[in-house]
Amino acid sequence: MHTDGKPFVxxxxxxxxxxxxxxxxxxxxAAKLQQLDKLLAGGEAPGLRARSEFLKTEIALVSARQGHLNRALAWAGARWLVDxxxxxxxxxxxxxDLRTMESRGLGKLTNTRCSNAVRSExxxxxxxxxxxxxxxVVTVPARGTSALCPRCLKALHHCPAPDRQGENGHKWSWCRH
Ligand SMILES: [Zn+2]
Known part of the structure; x- marks a missing residue:
């Protein structure tokens, strides 16, 4: 495999x-709705109930749009990966494996980029x-995935790029064997 050292993203x-x-x-x-609900808890006022219902409908619409976009992104990403x-x-x-992903060091960063719903899709x-x-397609526990060489099962070295093997980094795994 020939590469310029940049990870595929x-x-x-x-x-x-x-x-x-x-x-x-x-x-x-959601913040607006929360405020309205507080007001409603204090007593009914003309228009408040209707405004609250309107916000709930708006939130449902935005959620549906989010879901649609997430699914489209997941399928486009999968197509790209298979290619x-x-x-x-x-x-x-x-x-x-999704269930073991959170415990990893990179978890936080990955999580903000990609929600659980998108990952399973x-x-x-x-x-x-x-x-x-x-x-x-094989799922493996996230922890230790890149610790051993998939070909010879010996410990892998991690470096920032294939041409920077003397340095430490997590982007590339390199088998010295
Ligand atoms: Zn190896």
């Missing part, structure tokens, strides 16, 4: 901004698309 800048905008929109609506695997003549795609899409082209 699936990026959709436009969609990423939209994901952020929708999340922000929902937060603002990478095909281009590199891989026969297996290893995916980190991604895995579903990955399984579906990979099966069509004869590539197996």
């Amino acid at each position: 699936f990026a959709c800048p436009g969609a990423g901004a939209k994901v952020h905008r929708l999340r922000r929109q929902r937060e603002v609506l 990478q695997a095909l281009a590199n003549q891989a026969s297996v795609i290893y995916a980190e 991604l895995l579903k899409a990955l399984r579906h698309l990979a099966k069509k082209v004869g590539i197996a």
Whole structure:
């Protein structure tokens, strides 16, 4: 495999901004609803109930939009990943098990980029698309995934890039054997 040392990253800048905008929109609506509910708890006032119902409908609409966008992103990401695997003549795609992901050092960063819902949709899409082209998808515990060489099972060295093997980093795993 020939590479320039950059990790493969699936990026959709436009969609990423939209994901952020929708999340922000929902937060603002939820905060408004919370205030209204407080007011309603203090007693009914004309228009408050209707306003509260309206906000609930708005929140449901934004949620639906979020779900739709997340699913579209997950499928586009899975398509991209299967294409990478095909281009590199891989026969297996290893995916980190969702349940063990949180405990990892990189968990926080990964979590803010990709929610649990998106991850499980991604895995579903990955399984579906990979099966069509004869590539197996195997889930493995996140912890220790990159500790051992998948070919010879000896300990891997981690470095920032293939041409910087003397340095320590987590982006690339390198088998010295
Ligand atoms: Zn090896």
